[in-house]
Amino acid sequence: MKVYFRQCESYDRVEKVLLPLLAKYSHIFEKGDRVLVKPNLLSAREPNEGVTTHPEVLKTILKFLISLETRPFVGDSPASGSFKKVIAHTGISQICEKLSVPIVELDDPVEVDGEIYKKIKISSKVFQADKVVNVAKLKTHSQMIFTMGVKNTFGCVPGFEKSGWHIRCAHNENFASLLVDIHLLVKPVLTILDGIIGMEGNGPANGKLKQFNMLVVGENAFAVDHAVCKRIGVNPEIVFVLKEAIKRNLIPDYEIDGNWSDTIKLPVTAETLPVPGMLKNLARKIIRVPKISKKRCVQCRICEERCPAKAIDISNYFISYNKCIRCYVCHEVCPRGAIDLIRKFL
Ligand code: SF4
Ligand code: SF4
Structure with missing residues (x-):
């Protein structure tokens, strides 16, 4: 099994770089297949903000699938904002319109059992597809450290259903285990990672843009994510999803094709304080908590609505720790990037 890394410095060059790679996977698809293409449409952000899958990447994948005479459709369930607004702002609806590809909100839930988590x-639209193509973004993530191929399939859980899982799986290890279960149920046949412009620091939406100039392609998202960590100097064991995948023996043997290495600034939640041995236990009690900046907050209430623990009272800029x-x-x-992650002693 191979994971392909290809240099790509600009979104204008995506077609030239990505199409030859995709051609290696033509055998996966059959004429007439209904193919769900699942981008990362986290929220209503512009393509150049590095938060969502860039429309040029999606366009190339759709063109490839159309050339194989499959029947692609694009679908996601954003973390916040109306679906209509999200697909317009991210540039996805324009691309789909041009190519006459249907775009659907991943709603209408059906209950399925994962390996660990049930119900x-x-x-249901995921299971109506013959095949799923996973088009993720290379970004850091304040809770899960990274969001790449495996975590991208969490978008197949409709809207507010996501919040309940944050409560049921309040520990990062449990949440990672749920993400692995969901990924195994969605079973994408191909994962493409948009790392041309991604994000470092406190991602996935309010970190710093980082030009990785890279496209990554592989059949197995666990291998793709693992390979990226290796190339970016991050121990896969600190990435909760990969730690769980290693535990379940889900990382296949793979070979890397293509040269690339880079560095990345991790979220502050991943930091370990450089303290002498005796103080290490004390340092573990220092955690990061969200704090609302009165100066930057515009009282839109989105955080209050989406907080699964109902811990926010935005009228008073208050968070119950x-x-x-x-x-x-x-x-x-x-x-508005109005929430900081500050240190707090537990
Ligand atoms: S912190 Fe303020 S601006 Fe940010 S989501 Fe909450 S209410 Fe909206
Ligand atoms: S305030 Fe709510 S949304 Fe924010 S970190 Fe705490 S539980 Fe999560």
């Missing part, structure tokens, strides 16, 4: 509600489960959803959905 997971996943959009007794209720907070540190899922950092508030930080992720805030459109």
